[in-house]
Amino acid sequence: MVESLFAEQDFLEKNSGNNFADIILPVPIPRMFTYQIPPLLKPQIQIGQRVIVQFGKKKVLTGIVGKVHNKPPQAYEAKPILDILDDQPSVNPLQIRFWVWMAAYYFCHIGEVMFAALPSGLRLSSESKIQLNPNFDTETSKYPLDVREEKILEALEHKPELSYEDCEKILGVKTIHPILKSLVAKEAILIFEKVQEKYTPKVETRIRLTKEISESKSALEAVFEGVAGKPKQESILLKFLRDVPVFQKPKLNEKGVDKATLLEEGDSESSLKTLIKNGVFESFKHVVNRIDDEKAVREAYELSSSQATAFEEIKTHFESKQSVLLHGVTGSGKTEIYIKLIQEVMESGSQVLLLLPEIALTTQIVSRLKKVFGSQMGVYHSKYSDNERVEVWNGVLSGRFSFVVGVRSSIFLPFDSLGLLIVDEEHEPSYKQFDPAPRFHARDAATMLAYFHQARTLLGSATPSFESYFNATQGKYGYVEINHRFGDARMPEYHLADLSADRKKNLLKLDSTRMMREKIQAALDKQQQVLIFQNRRGYSPYIQCEDCGWTGQCVQCDVSLTYHQFAEEMRCHYCGYKEKVPQSCPACGSTQLTTMGMGTERIEECLSLLFPEARMGRMDLDTTRNKYGYQRLLDEFGAGQIDILVGTQMITKGLDFGKVTVVGIWDGDRILNFPDFRAGERAYQQITQVAGRAGRRDIKGQVVIQSRNPDNELFEKVIRGEYYEFFRQEMFDRKKFYYPPYVKLVKITTRHADFKVAEKAAHALHREMATIQAKKIVLGPEKGIIARIKNQYQYESMIKLDRGGNTLAIFKENLAKILEELQSRPEFRSVRWVVDVDPS
DNA sequence: CCCAGGTTCCTT
C-alpha cells in the first residue's frame, strides 16, 4: 500500500552538521536536487521550509527542503541554497511523506505534486528582466547600435524594466536573446532576475481623529467652527462621530473607521483629504483578513433517532476500522451527523477536513457549517484567489483553522494532526483529477492521508461508488446505512415517459412527452418549482447541413463543434476553439442548416415556448463561469424568482429547496449510453441524485424520465431503490470481464502530432510491456475515443492488473524503465506518454 | 554569408 516511505531519521527537526539538502522543485523531472547548505543557513534549515535556489544557468526557483544529509553528490558540484524563505516550515514532514506517496502511486514526479499542492501564492519563480545600464550613454558609446537595438533602448526610456516577452512584442520577433546578448556586450543594458513574492496581505486604509483633536473637547469644537459653511466636511465629521463617540470610547477612535465605509454615501474624497491636511483626521494602514471572521452560533439540535443510531454506529466502527462508509438516502440528513462528529473530534484537539465536490461548495451546506463553526472553519475553494488560498494555508499552519471544508486540492493543506477526514458525495467522479498530473483521486488520497495521520475516514453518499461499497461488503470498511429521509419525507414517485410511443401517437411537442408537460404544468399551477436535468450544455450538439450532411468540425480535435445559440458560435468542448456559425454550408452552399440534438440552452428555449408564463433559468458551465454566477442563480431560485431551472450535473448538488416538486430527466438514454464499464453505476447514481432533489417533508416529489427504452432494467432498479441488487448484478459482470474493483486499471495514452509516429510508439510500448512479469492483461492500443485533441493524435492502452500483492508496484517500476528507454529512441523523442492510475 | 526558426539537451 505505502509505496515509498522516508526513513524516520530524515525527519529530524533541526539540522546538525549536515552539509547538503535535497530540494523538491516544481519541475517535471523525476528526482529531487541536491544543493549545498551554506554555513550561515545551516543552524536554521528544516525540512519543509521554502528555499530559493538557482536552477539552470540563471533561473531562480522556490523549492521545498525534502531531505537533509551529508552525502556530497558524486557527479557534480552542488550549488548553494541562496536563501531560506520561512522561519517555520510551510510544509510539514507528514505532507512530504504524502507527496512522495502520491508521486509513486499516481506515477508522476514529486515536483508535479508540489506544483499542485502549493498555492501559487507560495511559489515564486524568477523572471529575467532587462534594464538600462546606468553607465551607458548613447553619445559616448564606442559601439554602433542597429535599428532593433535602438528600439529596445527607446522602450527602456519609458519603462524602467522589460521582460523577454515585452521585448518580443516590441520587435515582433521570437528570438530576441541574441539581440539582448549583443546589447549586454555593448554595455547598454543589464539582465537581472526578478523574484516576486506573490502573496500580498490585504490592507485597508482606516481613518481616525488625530491625537490633538481626540483628547480635547475644545479642539473638536474649534474644528466644528472651522467647518461651518462647509457642508461636505461637516457631514463627514458628523458621520464619523456618530460611529465613534470619541470621548466616551477613545479606544474606538484608535481602531479607526474603514475609509471606504466612511465615504460610502457619496461623500467626496477631497473633503476628507482637506480634513486630513488640516490635522483633524489621520489615515493609517491596517492589515485585514480576507476571510471574514464569523461568530459561531451554537445552535442546539437533536439528531433524529435514525441519525443518532448512525452516529453511534460510526463511532463503534471507528474503534476497529480506519474507514467507514455512510450510505444514507438523499435527504437523510448526513450533514447533522458530520457536524456532531466534527465537534467531537475538534474538542479532542484534532483537526478535521471535510471534502466536498466543487459545485456543492457554493451551496447552503457551507453557510450552514459556518454558522456552527464560525471562525474556526476555513473554506478552500477553487474560485478563491491566490491570496485567499494562501490565507487558508497559513490559517491551517498557525492553528487559526482546525477545521477545513474544501475541494479536492484541500488534501494538500498543511495539517499536522488530522483526526477525521470526511469525503461527502464520495462517489462523485469529479474527485478524480484528469489533467494535469498528479492524476489523483481525492477520496483515495484522503484515505492514505488519514493513514499517515492515524486518523479516521468517513465516506458519505446516497449512492456509494462500487469500489467503496465493495470494500464495505468485504469488511474492509465499516458500513452504516440510513434508510429514512429526515423528518420522514417520502421518497419521490417515478414516471417513465416513453419518447417513441409519444412520437408515434404524435404527442411529442418540442421533444417533450405528454407526461413531462403535464407534470410541469401541475407544478406551475401550484406555484411549485421544477428542475430539468440534461447532461449536455450548449444549444445543441451540432449543426448539420440538410442537403449534404456537413457538420462543423474542430480544426484541432476530431470532434464536431457544439452550437451555442446565445453567442451564435460553434465551440469545441475539448480545446475551447470557437468559430462563427456560417451563413451557408461550407461544403455545398446550401442554406438549409439545422440543429441536431439538445443541450441545456435549447431545452430552456423549448420550455419557454411550451410554458410562456413560467420564469426560466439555466445553470451550466456557461452561466456559472464567473465567481458569483452560480450563487446568483441559487439565490434567485431559492427566492422563488425562477419557476423552471434547466441544468447539467450542477443542479444535482446541494439544491435543497422545499418548493421543488418535479424533476425532469430530459434524455434518460443519454445517461445510459456511456462508453465505459462504469456506465451502469454512473447512470444509477445520476438518476438517483437528480431525483433526490424532488419533494421534501410534506410534498411527495415527482420524477419524470424521458426515454426511448423505458423498459431498461436499470430504470426499474433505480425506481425501486434496489441498490444492492443492482450492485450484485454489476459486480458479476465486473468480475467476469476483469474490471475494478476486481482488478487495478492503468491507462496509458500515447500522444504525438504525427499520427503515424503515435501509432508506432503505442505499438512499441505494447511490445515492451509484454515483457513485464506481472499478472496482467494488456488491451489496445486503440485510437482514442477522440482520435485527436489539440492537434495531438492519441492512442490508448488499458492495463488490467491483479489486485493482489505488489503487482501494481512491480508493473509501475518496469513501466518507468520502459518509458525511459522508449523516450531515448530518437524517433520517439517528442512522443508524450501520459499514465493514469485508477482512471475514471 | 546571415538570420529566423526549429530541435535537442540539460538542469543539482
Added chain:
DNA sequence: AGGAACCTGGGT
C-alpha cells in the same frame, strides 16, 4: 517546464 546552445534551410 524552460532556457540556451546547436542545427538547418532559405534568402541574399
